């Protein structure tokens with residue numbers, strides 16, 4: 088078999104290049120820094136977060152003249168990076184796929200304008216989805232935005248592509264998207280560390296309003312220019328299918344890209360196929376050399392396309408009579424292409440049907456807020472303060488408040504606030520309108536909660552805004568927020584407190600309370616809600632640090648917990664409060680000491696006072 | 705060409721968020737790389753890490769993709785008994801399983817009460833390192849080699865406790 092894209096069997100010690108096992112995201116960060124980018128901007132989001140973290144660490148460890156920032160959101164990240172790239176310098180903006188939705192405005196416009204210094208947008212997709220709202224395919228977005236997109240299949244390839252993408256971006260004066268998927272971002276592989284060569288480039292901004300400030304007239308010119316660039320890019324070797332397995336003279340051919348191609352190679356190496364097949368890999372799914380695709384269908388009577396998650400390559404075949412894939416149902420039209428799905432599709436296509444499929448139908452354990460998480464206390468208190476209410480919430484660890492009935496909606500970043508307004512308008516004329524709360528995390532509030540708060544305030548909506556302030560962006564791996572500071576590698580910049588930001592939106596009543604004190608917090612929410620009658624939007628900040636922060640955890644009082652004889656086994660602490668450390672076994676509550684952090688909050692939940700806490704020294 | 709070649713190996717790991725499966729996976733990957741072989745691995749990040757099912761795959765040898773198909777793992781490592789049981793179909797027919805459980809139900813080839821040992825060491829969070837020690841023992845991994853790696857990959861504060869747990873794990877399996 089042809090194995091030239093598979094790894095060699097031994098790493099050997101042929102040269103003295105440093106080799107390290109890197110996470111795909113770390114490899115991409117190394118590629119960005121080694122290419123001499125001087126601006127790197129990102130908003131955290133799984134599966135992309137580690138790229139910016141790694142870039143930040145590299146920049147400070149090696150004391151490089153690179154500006155790495157956690158931007159307030161993806162749109163801002165792209166705008167900052169793009170602008171650095173129109174001064175001839177290199178930049179990268181990093182986000183997850185739904186972050187690209189937020190950044191879509193500048194990305195589509197930037198494609199028209201082009202760049203003078205390399206601009207690489209790293210956009211991580213999440214087929215599955217594992218940690219996202221959608222399975223959207225950034226390659227399809229790239230087509231819509233008319234931006235070339237690269238689809239790496241492994242950390243090693245992601246590193247190589249990142250390095251080449253900067254030169255490519257400069258050659259064609261266009262932004263380039265690198266689209267890794269979760270299985271590339273969160274794979275680890277031995278890679279050769281690239282040398283970091285600082286690029287000594289002066290910023291050079293040539294004023295040209297017909298490009299950088301184009302009005303609709305010149306935009307038409309730019310659009311034509313963009314189309315011409317894309318036709319030129321179609322001549323690049325990346326735009327052509329590359330034979331990676333087989334002779335190229337077989338009846339059956341498979342065209343693939345990304346990690347799905349890696350699975351194909353593994354499946355064939357493992358199981359073989361009854362009929363010989365040829366496998367072609369596509370490095371750049373858009374733009375493609377369509378004539379090269381047509382010659383594939385001329386050469387091979389049957390062609391299968393295996394790609395994640397939308398039929399982007401498939402739809403670019405001019406004649407699809409001999410082509411099967413997602414569009415004719417040969418490949419499932421949703422969900423991740425795991426090795427077993429790829430094997431199954433391949434068996435169907437080649438008529439091998441080798442052996443019985445093994446599947447794992449494991450019941451996945453549902454995630455929940457950590458034991459002792461202050462969000463749990465906040466949700467429990469909000470439910471008590473606003474019984475029968477509607478709780479519009481948002482994206483973060485706290486989405487898991489749905490396990491205890493504290494989250495009714497979760498649409499997209501910042502929507503807690505606008506959905507609360509929407510519910511207000513929906514119910515305002517009903518005889519008994521339900522109380523409404525918008526429950527949003529600190530980082531999410533800064534990201535997309537500010538405009539809808541102003542909007543609600545100036546359009547007459549009435550609800551209480553609860554900002555869960557745990558002083559971090561916890562879900563994605565504890566990145567900083569504007570209120571904590573540390574948004575850049577050199578700690579430049581001031582901080583902005585939530586109080587200042589909320590007051591700046593025009594909100595008058597802003598209460599701050601620690602949700603660990605559940606009755607006090609309940610009162611704060613109740614009072615703030617009462618004032619919505621006259622003030623419209625009022626706010627409560629639930630302030631307690633994330634207990635995954637070691638220092639914060641060590642700083643708080645720790646209690647030894649005990650269930651007393653009074654316990655009736657009613658299960659309120661499990662059903663309504665849902666701390667993973669508590670379970671009811673044989674009609675009696677039990678606290679798992681290996682999970683319990685001794686926060687003592689559950690004492691306030693038990694209706695018969697059967698949970699006892701003793702302060703530990 | 706991974707069929708039968710004794711150096712090629714696929715190791716599947718499963719546990720719950722917070723049990724430290726990623727560090728275990730990382731240590732095994734570093735070990736494999738140190739022996740001069742290619743490695744590619746995959747791990748769960750994000751929401752599942754909040755107490756949900758967390759899996760990791762490690763493929764040693766000539767593999768292109770990071771995931772292991774069901775029925776193909778040579779080794780299954782379970783930090784949680786229930787998760788290990790429900791992921792047992794990942795293992796090939798005569799594969800080896802090493803699982804943390806207090807009671808031997810006869811479902812696995814090797815069991816260890818890692819949680820119990822961890823408690824007795826005063827380090828309830830070190831289940832992952834105890835199971836790593838057992839794994840090293842079962843797979844014939846050189847003790848000094850794996851100790852060196854655990855020293856390197858452990859966060860500074862956990863280094864001592866991790867090493868102690870690793871050693872306890874190494875000695876825990878009575879053959």
Ligand code: SF4
Pocket residue numbers: 455456457459460461462484485557561562633634635754
């Ligand atoms: S990581 Fe922090 S914010 Fe997230 S669930 Fe755990 S304690 Fe809560």
Ligand code: SF4
Pocket residue numbers: 458459648666667668669678682683684685686687688689690
């Ligand atoms: S004290 Fe109660 S609420 Fe806090 S972690 Fe322990 S069991 Fe959970």
